[in-house]
Amino acid sequence: MSLLLKFIHKLVSGDDTPWTRWVRRWYGASGITDPPSREDTPAWRAFKQLFATYRGITNVRVGDGETTSFWFDNWHAAGPLFACTPALLSHCTNPAITVADAFRERRLLLPLQPRLTVTAQGQLGSLVGSLQHAALSSDPDARLLPGGTAFSTAAAYRIMCTTGVALPLADYNWENFAPLKVRVFFWIARHGNTRTRALLHRHGVLPSPRCPFCDANEDLLHLFAGCTRLSPLFTLVGAPTAGAARDLEGVCAALAVPLDAHAPFVRHTLVLLILWIAWKSRNRKVFDDVWMRARQLALLLAEHCELWLHRLPRCFSRHPVDAWLAQLRASST
Known part of the structure; x- marks a missing residue:
């Protein structure tokens, strides 16, 4: 910047x-x-x-x-x-x-x-x-x-x-313990440059901007909020209102509501984790033609969360995250 x-x-x-x-x-x-x-x-x-x-x-x-x-x-x-x-x-x-x-x-x-x-x-x-x-x-x-x-x-x-004039969501982007590739992924999304089908169609790479899950155009907001395939994911994490968000800031704010008991450093990480799973599950459909359902999304969330917990600094307690993780495991069984 x-x-x-x-x-x-x-x-x-x-x-x-x-x-x-x-x-x-x-x-x-x-x-x-x-x-x-x-x-x-x-x-x-x-x-x-x-x-x-x-x-x-x-x-x-x-x-x-x-x-x-x-x-x-x-x-x-x-x-x-x-x-x-x-x-x-x-x-x-x-x-x-x-x-x-x-x-x-x-x-x-x-x-x-x-x-x-x-x-x-x-x-x-x-x-x-x-x-x-x-x-x-x-x-x-x-x-x-x-x-x-x-x-x-x-x-x-x-x-x-x-x-506070800085670009929005900078705290989510950098104050977390997510892997660097996830931070870069979110940085690209914050700046509106995620390679959605609408963006690729606009640049002549794809013949259609249509979402792989529905008939709507896959722009950034549709990718992370508007698509109906995200409803099970938002329900899993206790943020059903995230689908009604009007921008990426609104999505992050809605996802952060049920995570309010966590420290900001941890809360930001879990929000990025949810968005990362939304992106990975979309790519499974695009590249492998696999539509991940609620149980599979819960399992994917739990697997990534367990791996990311090894990156949590010792000054933070992992017990609240373990409780959140236990809820995910229960949903995946």
């Missing part, structure tokens, strides 16, 4: 290097400011997803305004203008304009629809009044961290960790 932040900062700050010139040539001057789309590669989608976080933790000291988004960067005293003047933004015909674009004629000139609502007119009047003395200079824009300190990836990462 720190490396991505460094690349984003160089790109947004107007750094002139071969790779930034290549990015601007292929993706435009705004680079990663456009919303993520299905046509993006996984790496480029990760850039775009982290860009909103980058904007959230940086302030801009405007110089020439060439690299500062008029609406979405935090350069105005009132904060990002998209949040302060939402009605006015809805009438803008080009939300991607920079501060330099807005002041090309040395006064505020926004590309707006010819007719504004009363609310938008009021917001425009307030905005013009607050910017009547604004002036650009020949200096480049400067991106700063809170407190006016210069941007650095180490400082930015510390801010993200202390303010």
Whole structure:
């Protein structure tokens, strides 16, 4: 993540290097400011997803305004203008304009629809009044961290960790005793890059995005929550509501509810174990045409849990996990 932040900062700050010139040539001057789309590669989608976080933790000291988004960067005293003047933004015909674009004629000139609502007119009047003395200079824009300190990836990462801005589910991903391959599997899922049939179909690898168990498209949410074949698994672990989750965070939250008595370090591991079994049972169907039923899922969960327990640090008691494991064994008989 720190490396991505460094690349984003160089790109947004107007750094002139071969790779930034290549990015601007292929993706435009705004680079990663456009919303993520299905046509993006996984790496480029990760850039775009982290860009909103980058904007959230940086302030801009405007110089020439060439690299500062008029609406979405935090350069105005009132904060990002998209949040302060939402009605006015809805009438803008080009939300991607920079501060330099807005002041090309040395006064505020926004590309707006010819007719504004009363609310938008009021917001425009307030905005013009607050910017009547604004002036650009020949200096480049400067991106700063809170407190006016210069941007650095180490400082930015510390801010993200202390303010909760970091990518969701990081605690589940790394604060556990699951095997490394499972952590990598979950990291890929968190970033939306799991090789589902919908993803492979979108890239031309598979002729159909259909789930191997039902007629729905197998996207990430369907893979880990929506498919009816997961109902026995969720019932086994005492989390029947996980199937109604709307994203991966919701799935993890639902799976964690019956595990509330466990320490977070252990709870995170058991949640990853359940998702790992969901993935492995799906692959048994795809590659071996085996549909694992409730008893087989319980047995697979128990086998993996017993193996993973050897990785549990001695400072944690294994008795709660043994009790959970005993319930699984009972379900598998």
